[in-house]
Amino acid sequence: MHLLVIGGSDAGISAGLAARERDPSAEVTLLVADRYPNFSICGIPYHVSGDVPYWRSLAHRSTTDLLHAGLNLRLEHRATAIDPDAHTVTVTTPQADTVTFAYDRLIIGTGAVPALPPIDGLDTLGPADGVHVLHSMGDMFAVLNSLERRQARTAVIVGAGYIGLEMAEALTTRGLTVTLVEQLDQVMPTIDGELAAPLAEHLREHGVDVQHGTKVQAIHADDAGLTVETDRGNHPGDIVLVVTGVRPDTELAAAAGTRLGIRGTIAVDRQMRTNLPDIYAAGDCVHTYHRLLDQHVYLPLGSTAHKQGRVAGINALGGTAKFAGSLGTQAVKVFDLVAAGTGLRDGDARQAGYDPITIETTADDHKAYYPGATAIRIRVTGDRATGRLLGAQLLGSRGAEIAKRIDIYATAISYGAAVADISDLDLSYTPPLGSPWDAAQIAATAWQQATGR
């Protein structure tokens, strides 16, 4: 049995490891397009900031560990064509040769690529000019090179999603003066504006010039440096990062005849099977089953890629694993604040046929009398018709256990919880770390009181 995996990031590596776990006699070959298998691209901001001094630390597992697990790693092997009938993949090697790999089963984990907005200049300017995307280890090295080479003291970041926010912090920590430009009228478009506003304020308190509701029209380069031209004025910078989201990298799969799903993703079932025989796919290149919506969406997240990869790896070797689904659970740390969310917000919920209402509550992370208590802002979304819990969003201090507190809601939603169930949960309590009614429960009770459910 020869399992071939295209992709050496979260989904591909998880698939390969799961396959080897299931059948230690299986031959598993990973085609890794770059030289960085199994690196945590989520960790890129923390190497740029200096928090992680050595870039090799960003590897989830060392190459040695991967080899020890019995994976055949082929670095700088870029797949250029899949022949589903012949069960072969054509690959360009580091020597620019073209070779063919045969497979019994194939897993496609090609991931995502930066989605570039229509900005004048983006087609011609690049890393050599100090204009960067940031989605791979190679991109990171290019950014570091620009920072050094251009002795950058100012940066303009286009896009205030979680990577944009983390990079705003990272570059500020490095000593740069940062302008953060976002087209939508709030930072962090995956949380409600009510929580995004204090997050933007926090960025400003740390010196970031936050410009939301601002559309970038062009990027210009001249001897003086770079200028980001927007509909509300120009922002000069020594370096420009364009981090406006990603799109699935599916050219290879599409050319081979895999059926595509929402937003150009590879369509897979919950066993991570494509429509083509013996071909599976997983990670940021596929659509993701959403537990609450009971349909597929595009949710390119590392935590999901790991889980999908594992399912693909098990099933490729004859298993019957099933991807349980995502809730879009996310957390981001921005300086001293943490924002987190899970499930649906009003807009998505309404579109899915629910009758949602969101109630915001503020509650202390632990007993107010114990030193260090901080307020958490909690937005609970529930269905008015059924009382079902649909989602939650939290904003609070680092140290307030925001990340694992959102997971209480995520866990409950997975089981189809009602909002009322949350207050009944037997959650832990000790004054330095909680309250007899945990903040998560106080927020649920407030939702009940506001809705009479």
Added chain:
Amino acid sequence: MHLLVIGGSDAGISAGLAARERDPSAEVTLLVADRYPNFSICGIPYHVSGDVPYWRSLAHRSTTDLLHAGLNLRLEHRATAIDPDAHTVTVTTPQADTVTFAYDRLIIGTGAVPALPPIDGLDTLGPADGVHVLHSMGDMFAVLNSLERRQARTAVIVGAGYIGLEMAEALTTRGLTVTLVEQLDQVMPTIDGELAAPLAEHLREHGVDVQHGTKVQAIHADDAGLTVETDRGNHPGDIVLVVTGVRPDTELAAAAGTRLGIRGTIAVDRQMRTNLPDIYAAGDCVHTYHRLLDQHVYLPLGSTAHKQGRVAGINALGGTAKFAGSLGTQAVKVFDLVAAGTGLRDGDARQAGYDPITIETTADDHKAYYPGATAIRIRVTGDRATGRLLGAQLLGSRGAEIAKRIDIYATAISYGAAVADISDLDLSYTPPLGSPWDAAQIAATAWQQATGR
């Protein structure tokens, strides 16, 4: 409608507030035996330590807030008899008068009292001698008085449950040298010995002389001070705390004819009704429905008392609330470590008819590359026969989100989760606060791999 509540601690206050919320026209009178309604007795160690400078801060709500909520507070009113037929309660007032209160509905929230082990000297020595129990605000003031009056520099704590551990930290923080004596062969008998051992080691690193497997036989007082005599030697101390657990305070209820349950608790159903008409009970004086065991146990915990009180208050005014049940979820901070647990351990699970096995795993709280990552020791208990998740125990650093991470397991157990479900949960991930597979999931996967389930 006149609702009378005996008890002004967690259960009684929660009951009164819930009743007033449900029916703002209800007359609600609380008989509070001491002068401290609605104080967080869980906070006592933090006032003794100095972390909470003002004792009044320990109130969950101020007296003014309680009055504002429309509760009739009768302080230093000790109920001495209940006449269920006449629907009256006899009360001793601060003036030592005896008065009678009539009720339409009665809620008994008399709580618990210290359970004293058979130690010679305990019957004669008391606060005046520097020998203390610690379960009420009055007890706390007595301890503070002894510390001052005796200029205490050394303390012996008998009992290494969570109060014993917290007081060991509190008195050490105050500058005392502390000896902690425990009859069982580990500290924190509610967690497995494998986690108790490093917890004891941590106490020792902070200067606490931990003596477990040591039975106290007598306490002696002479001019030189106090001596705690054990089967393994004597420990001198300027002050002695005996914190060896509590028993339900049910004399009053029993005399009135309420049926008693396990360990002398007041037997109630899940609506918190006693066997007597119009009489409810809640909190540390009643038995507690356990979700996993599907039977009643004695679990005197503040978080549970609040929930039971609320159910009693709603139902006393005609509602139909039902206590969802407890899992015994607990957390305790001891210096820089946090221990937490939920559900069943091997012993209890086996007794309940499960076929339990516990697997221990160590996993980082967040990505190792990001500064400050610490290892969490996680013990997952599951049923070999069905794969059902029965319990979990965590030990890790303060700041590692231990308290809310145990709540992920507690939430899942509430829904009858299998251990395998945990790995499928969509938990939050960002490198400074988690991992793509959260520590909680890594531990669940390890359990599955060890058991083949």
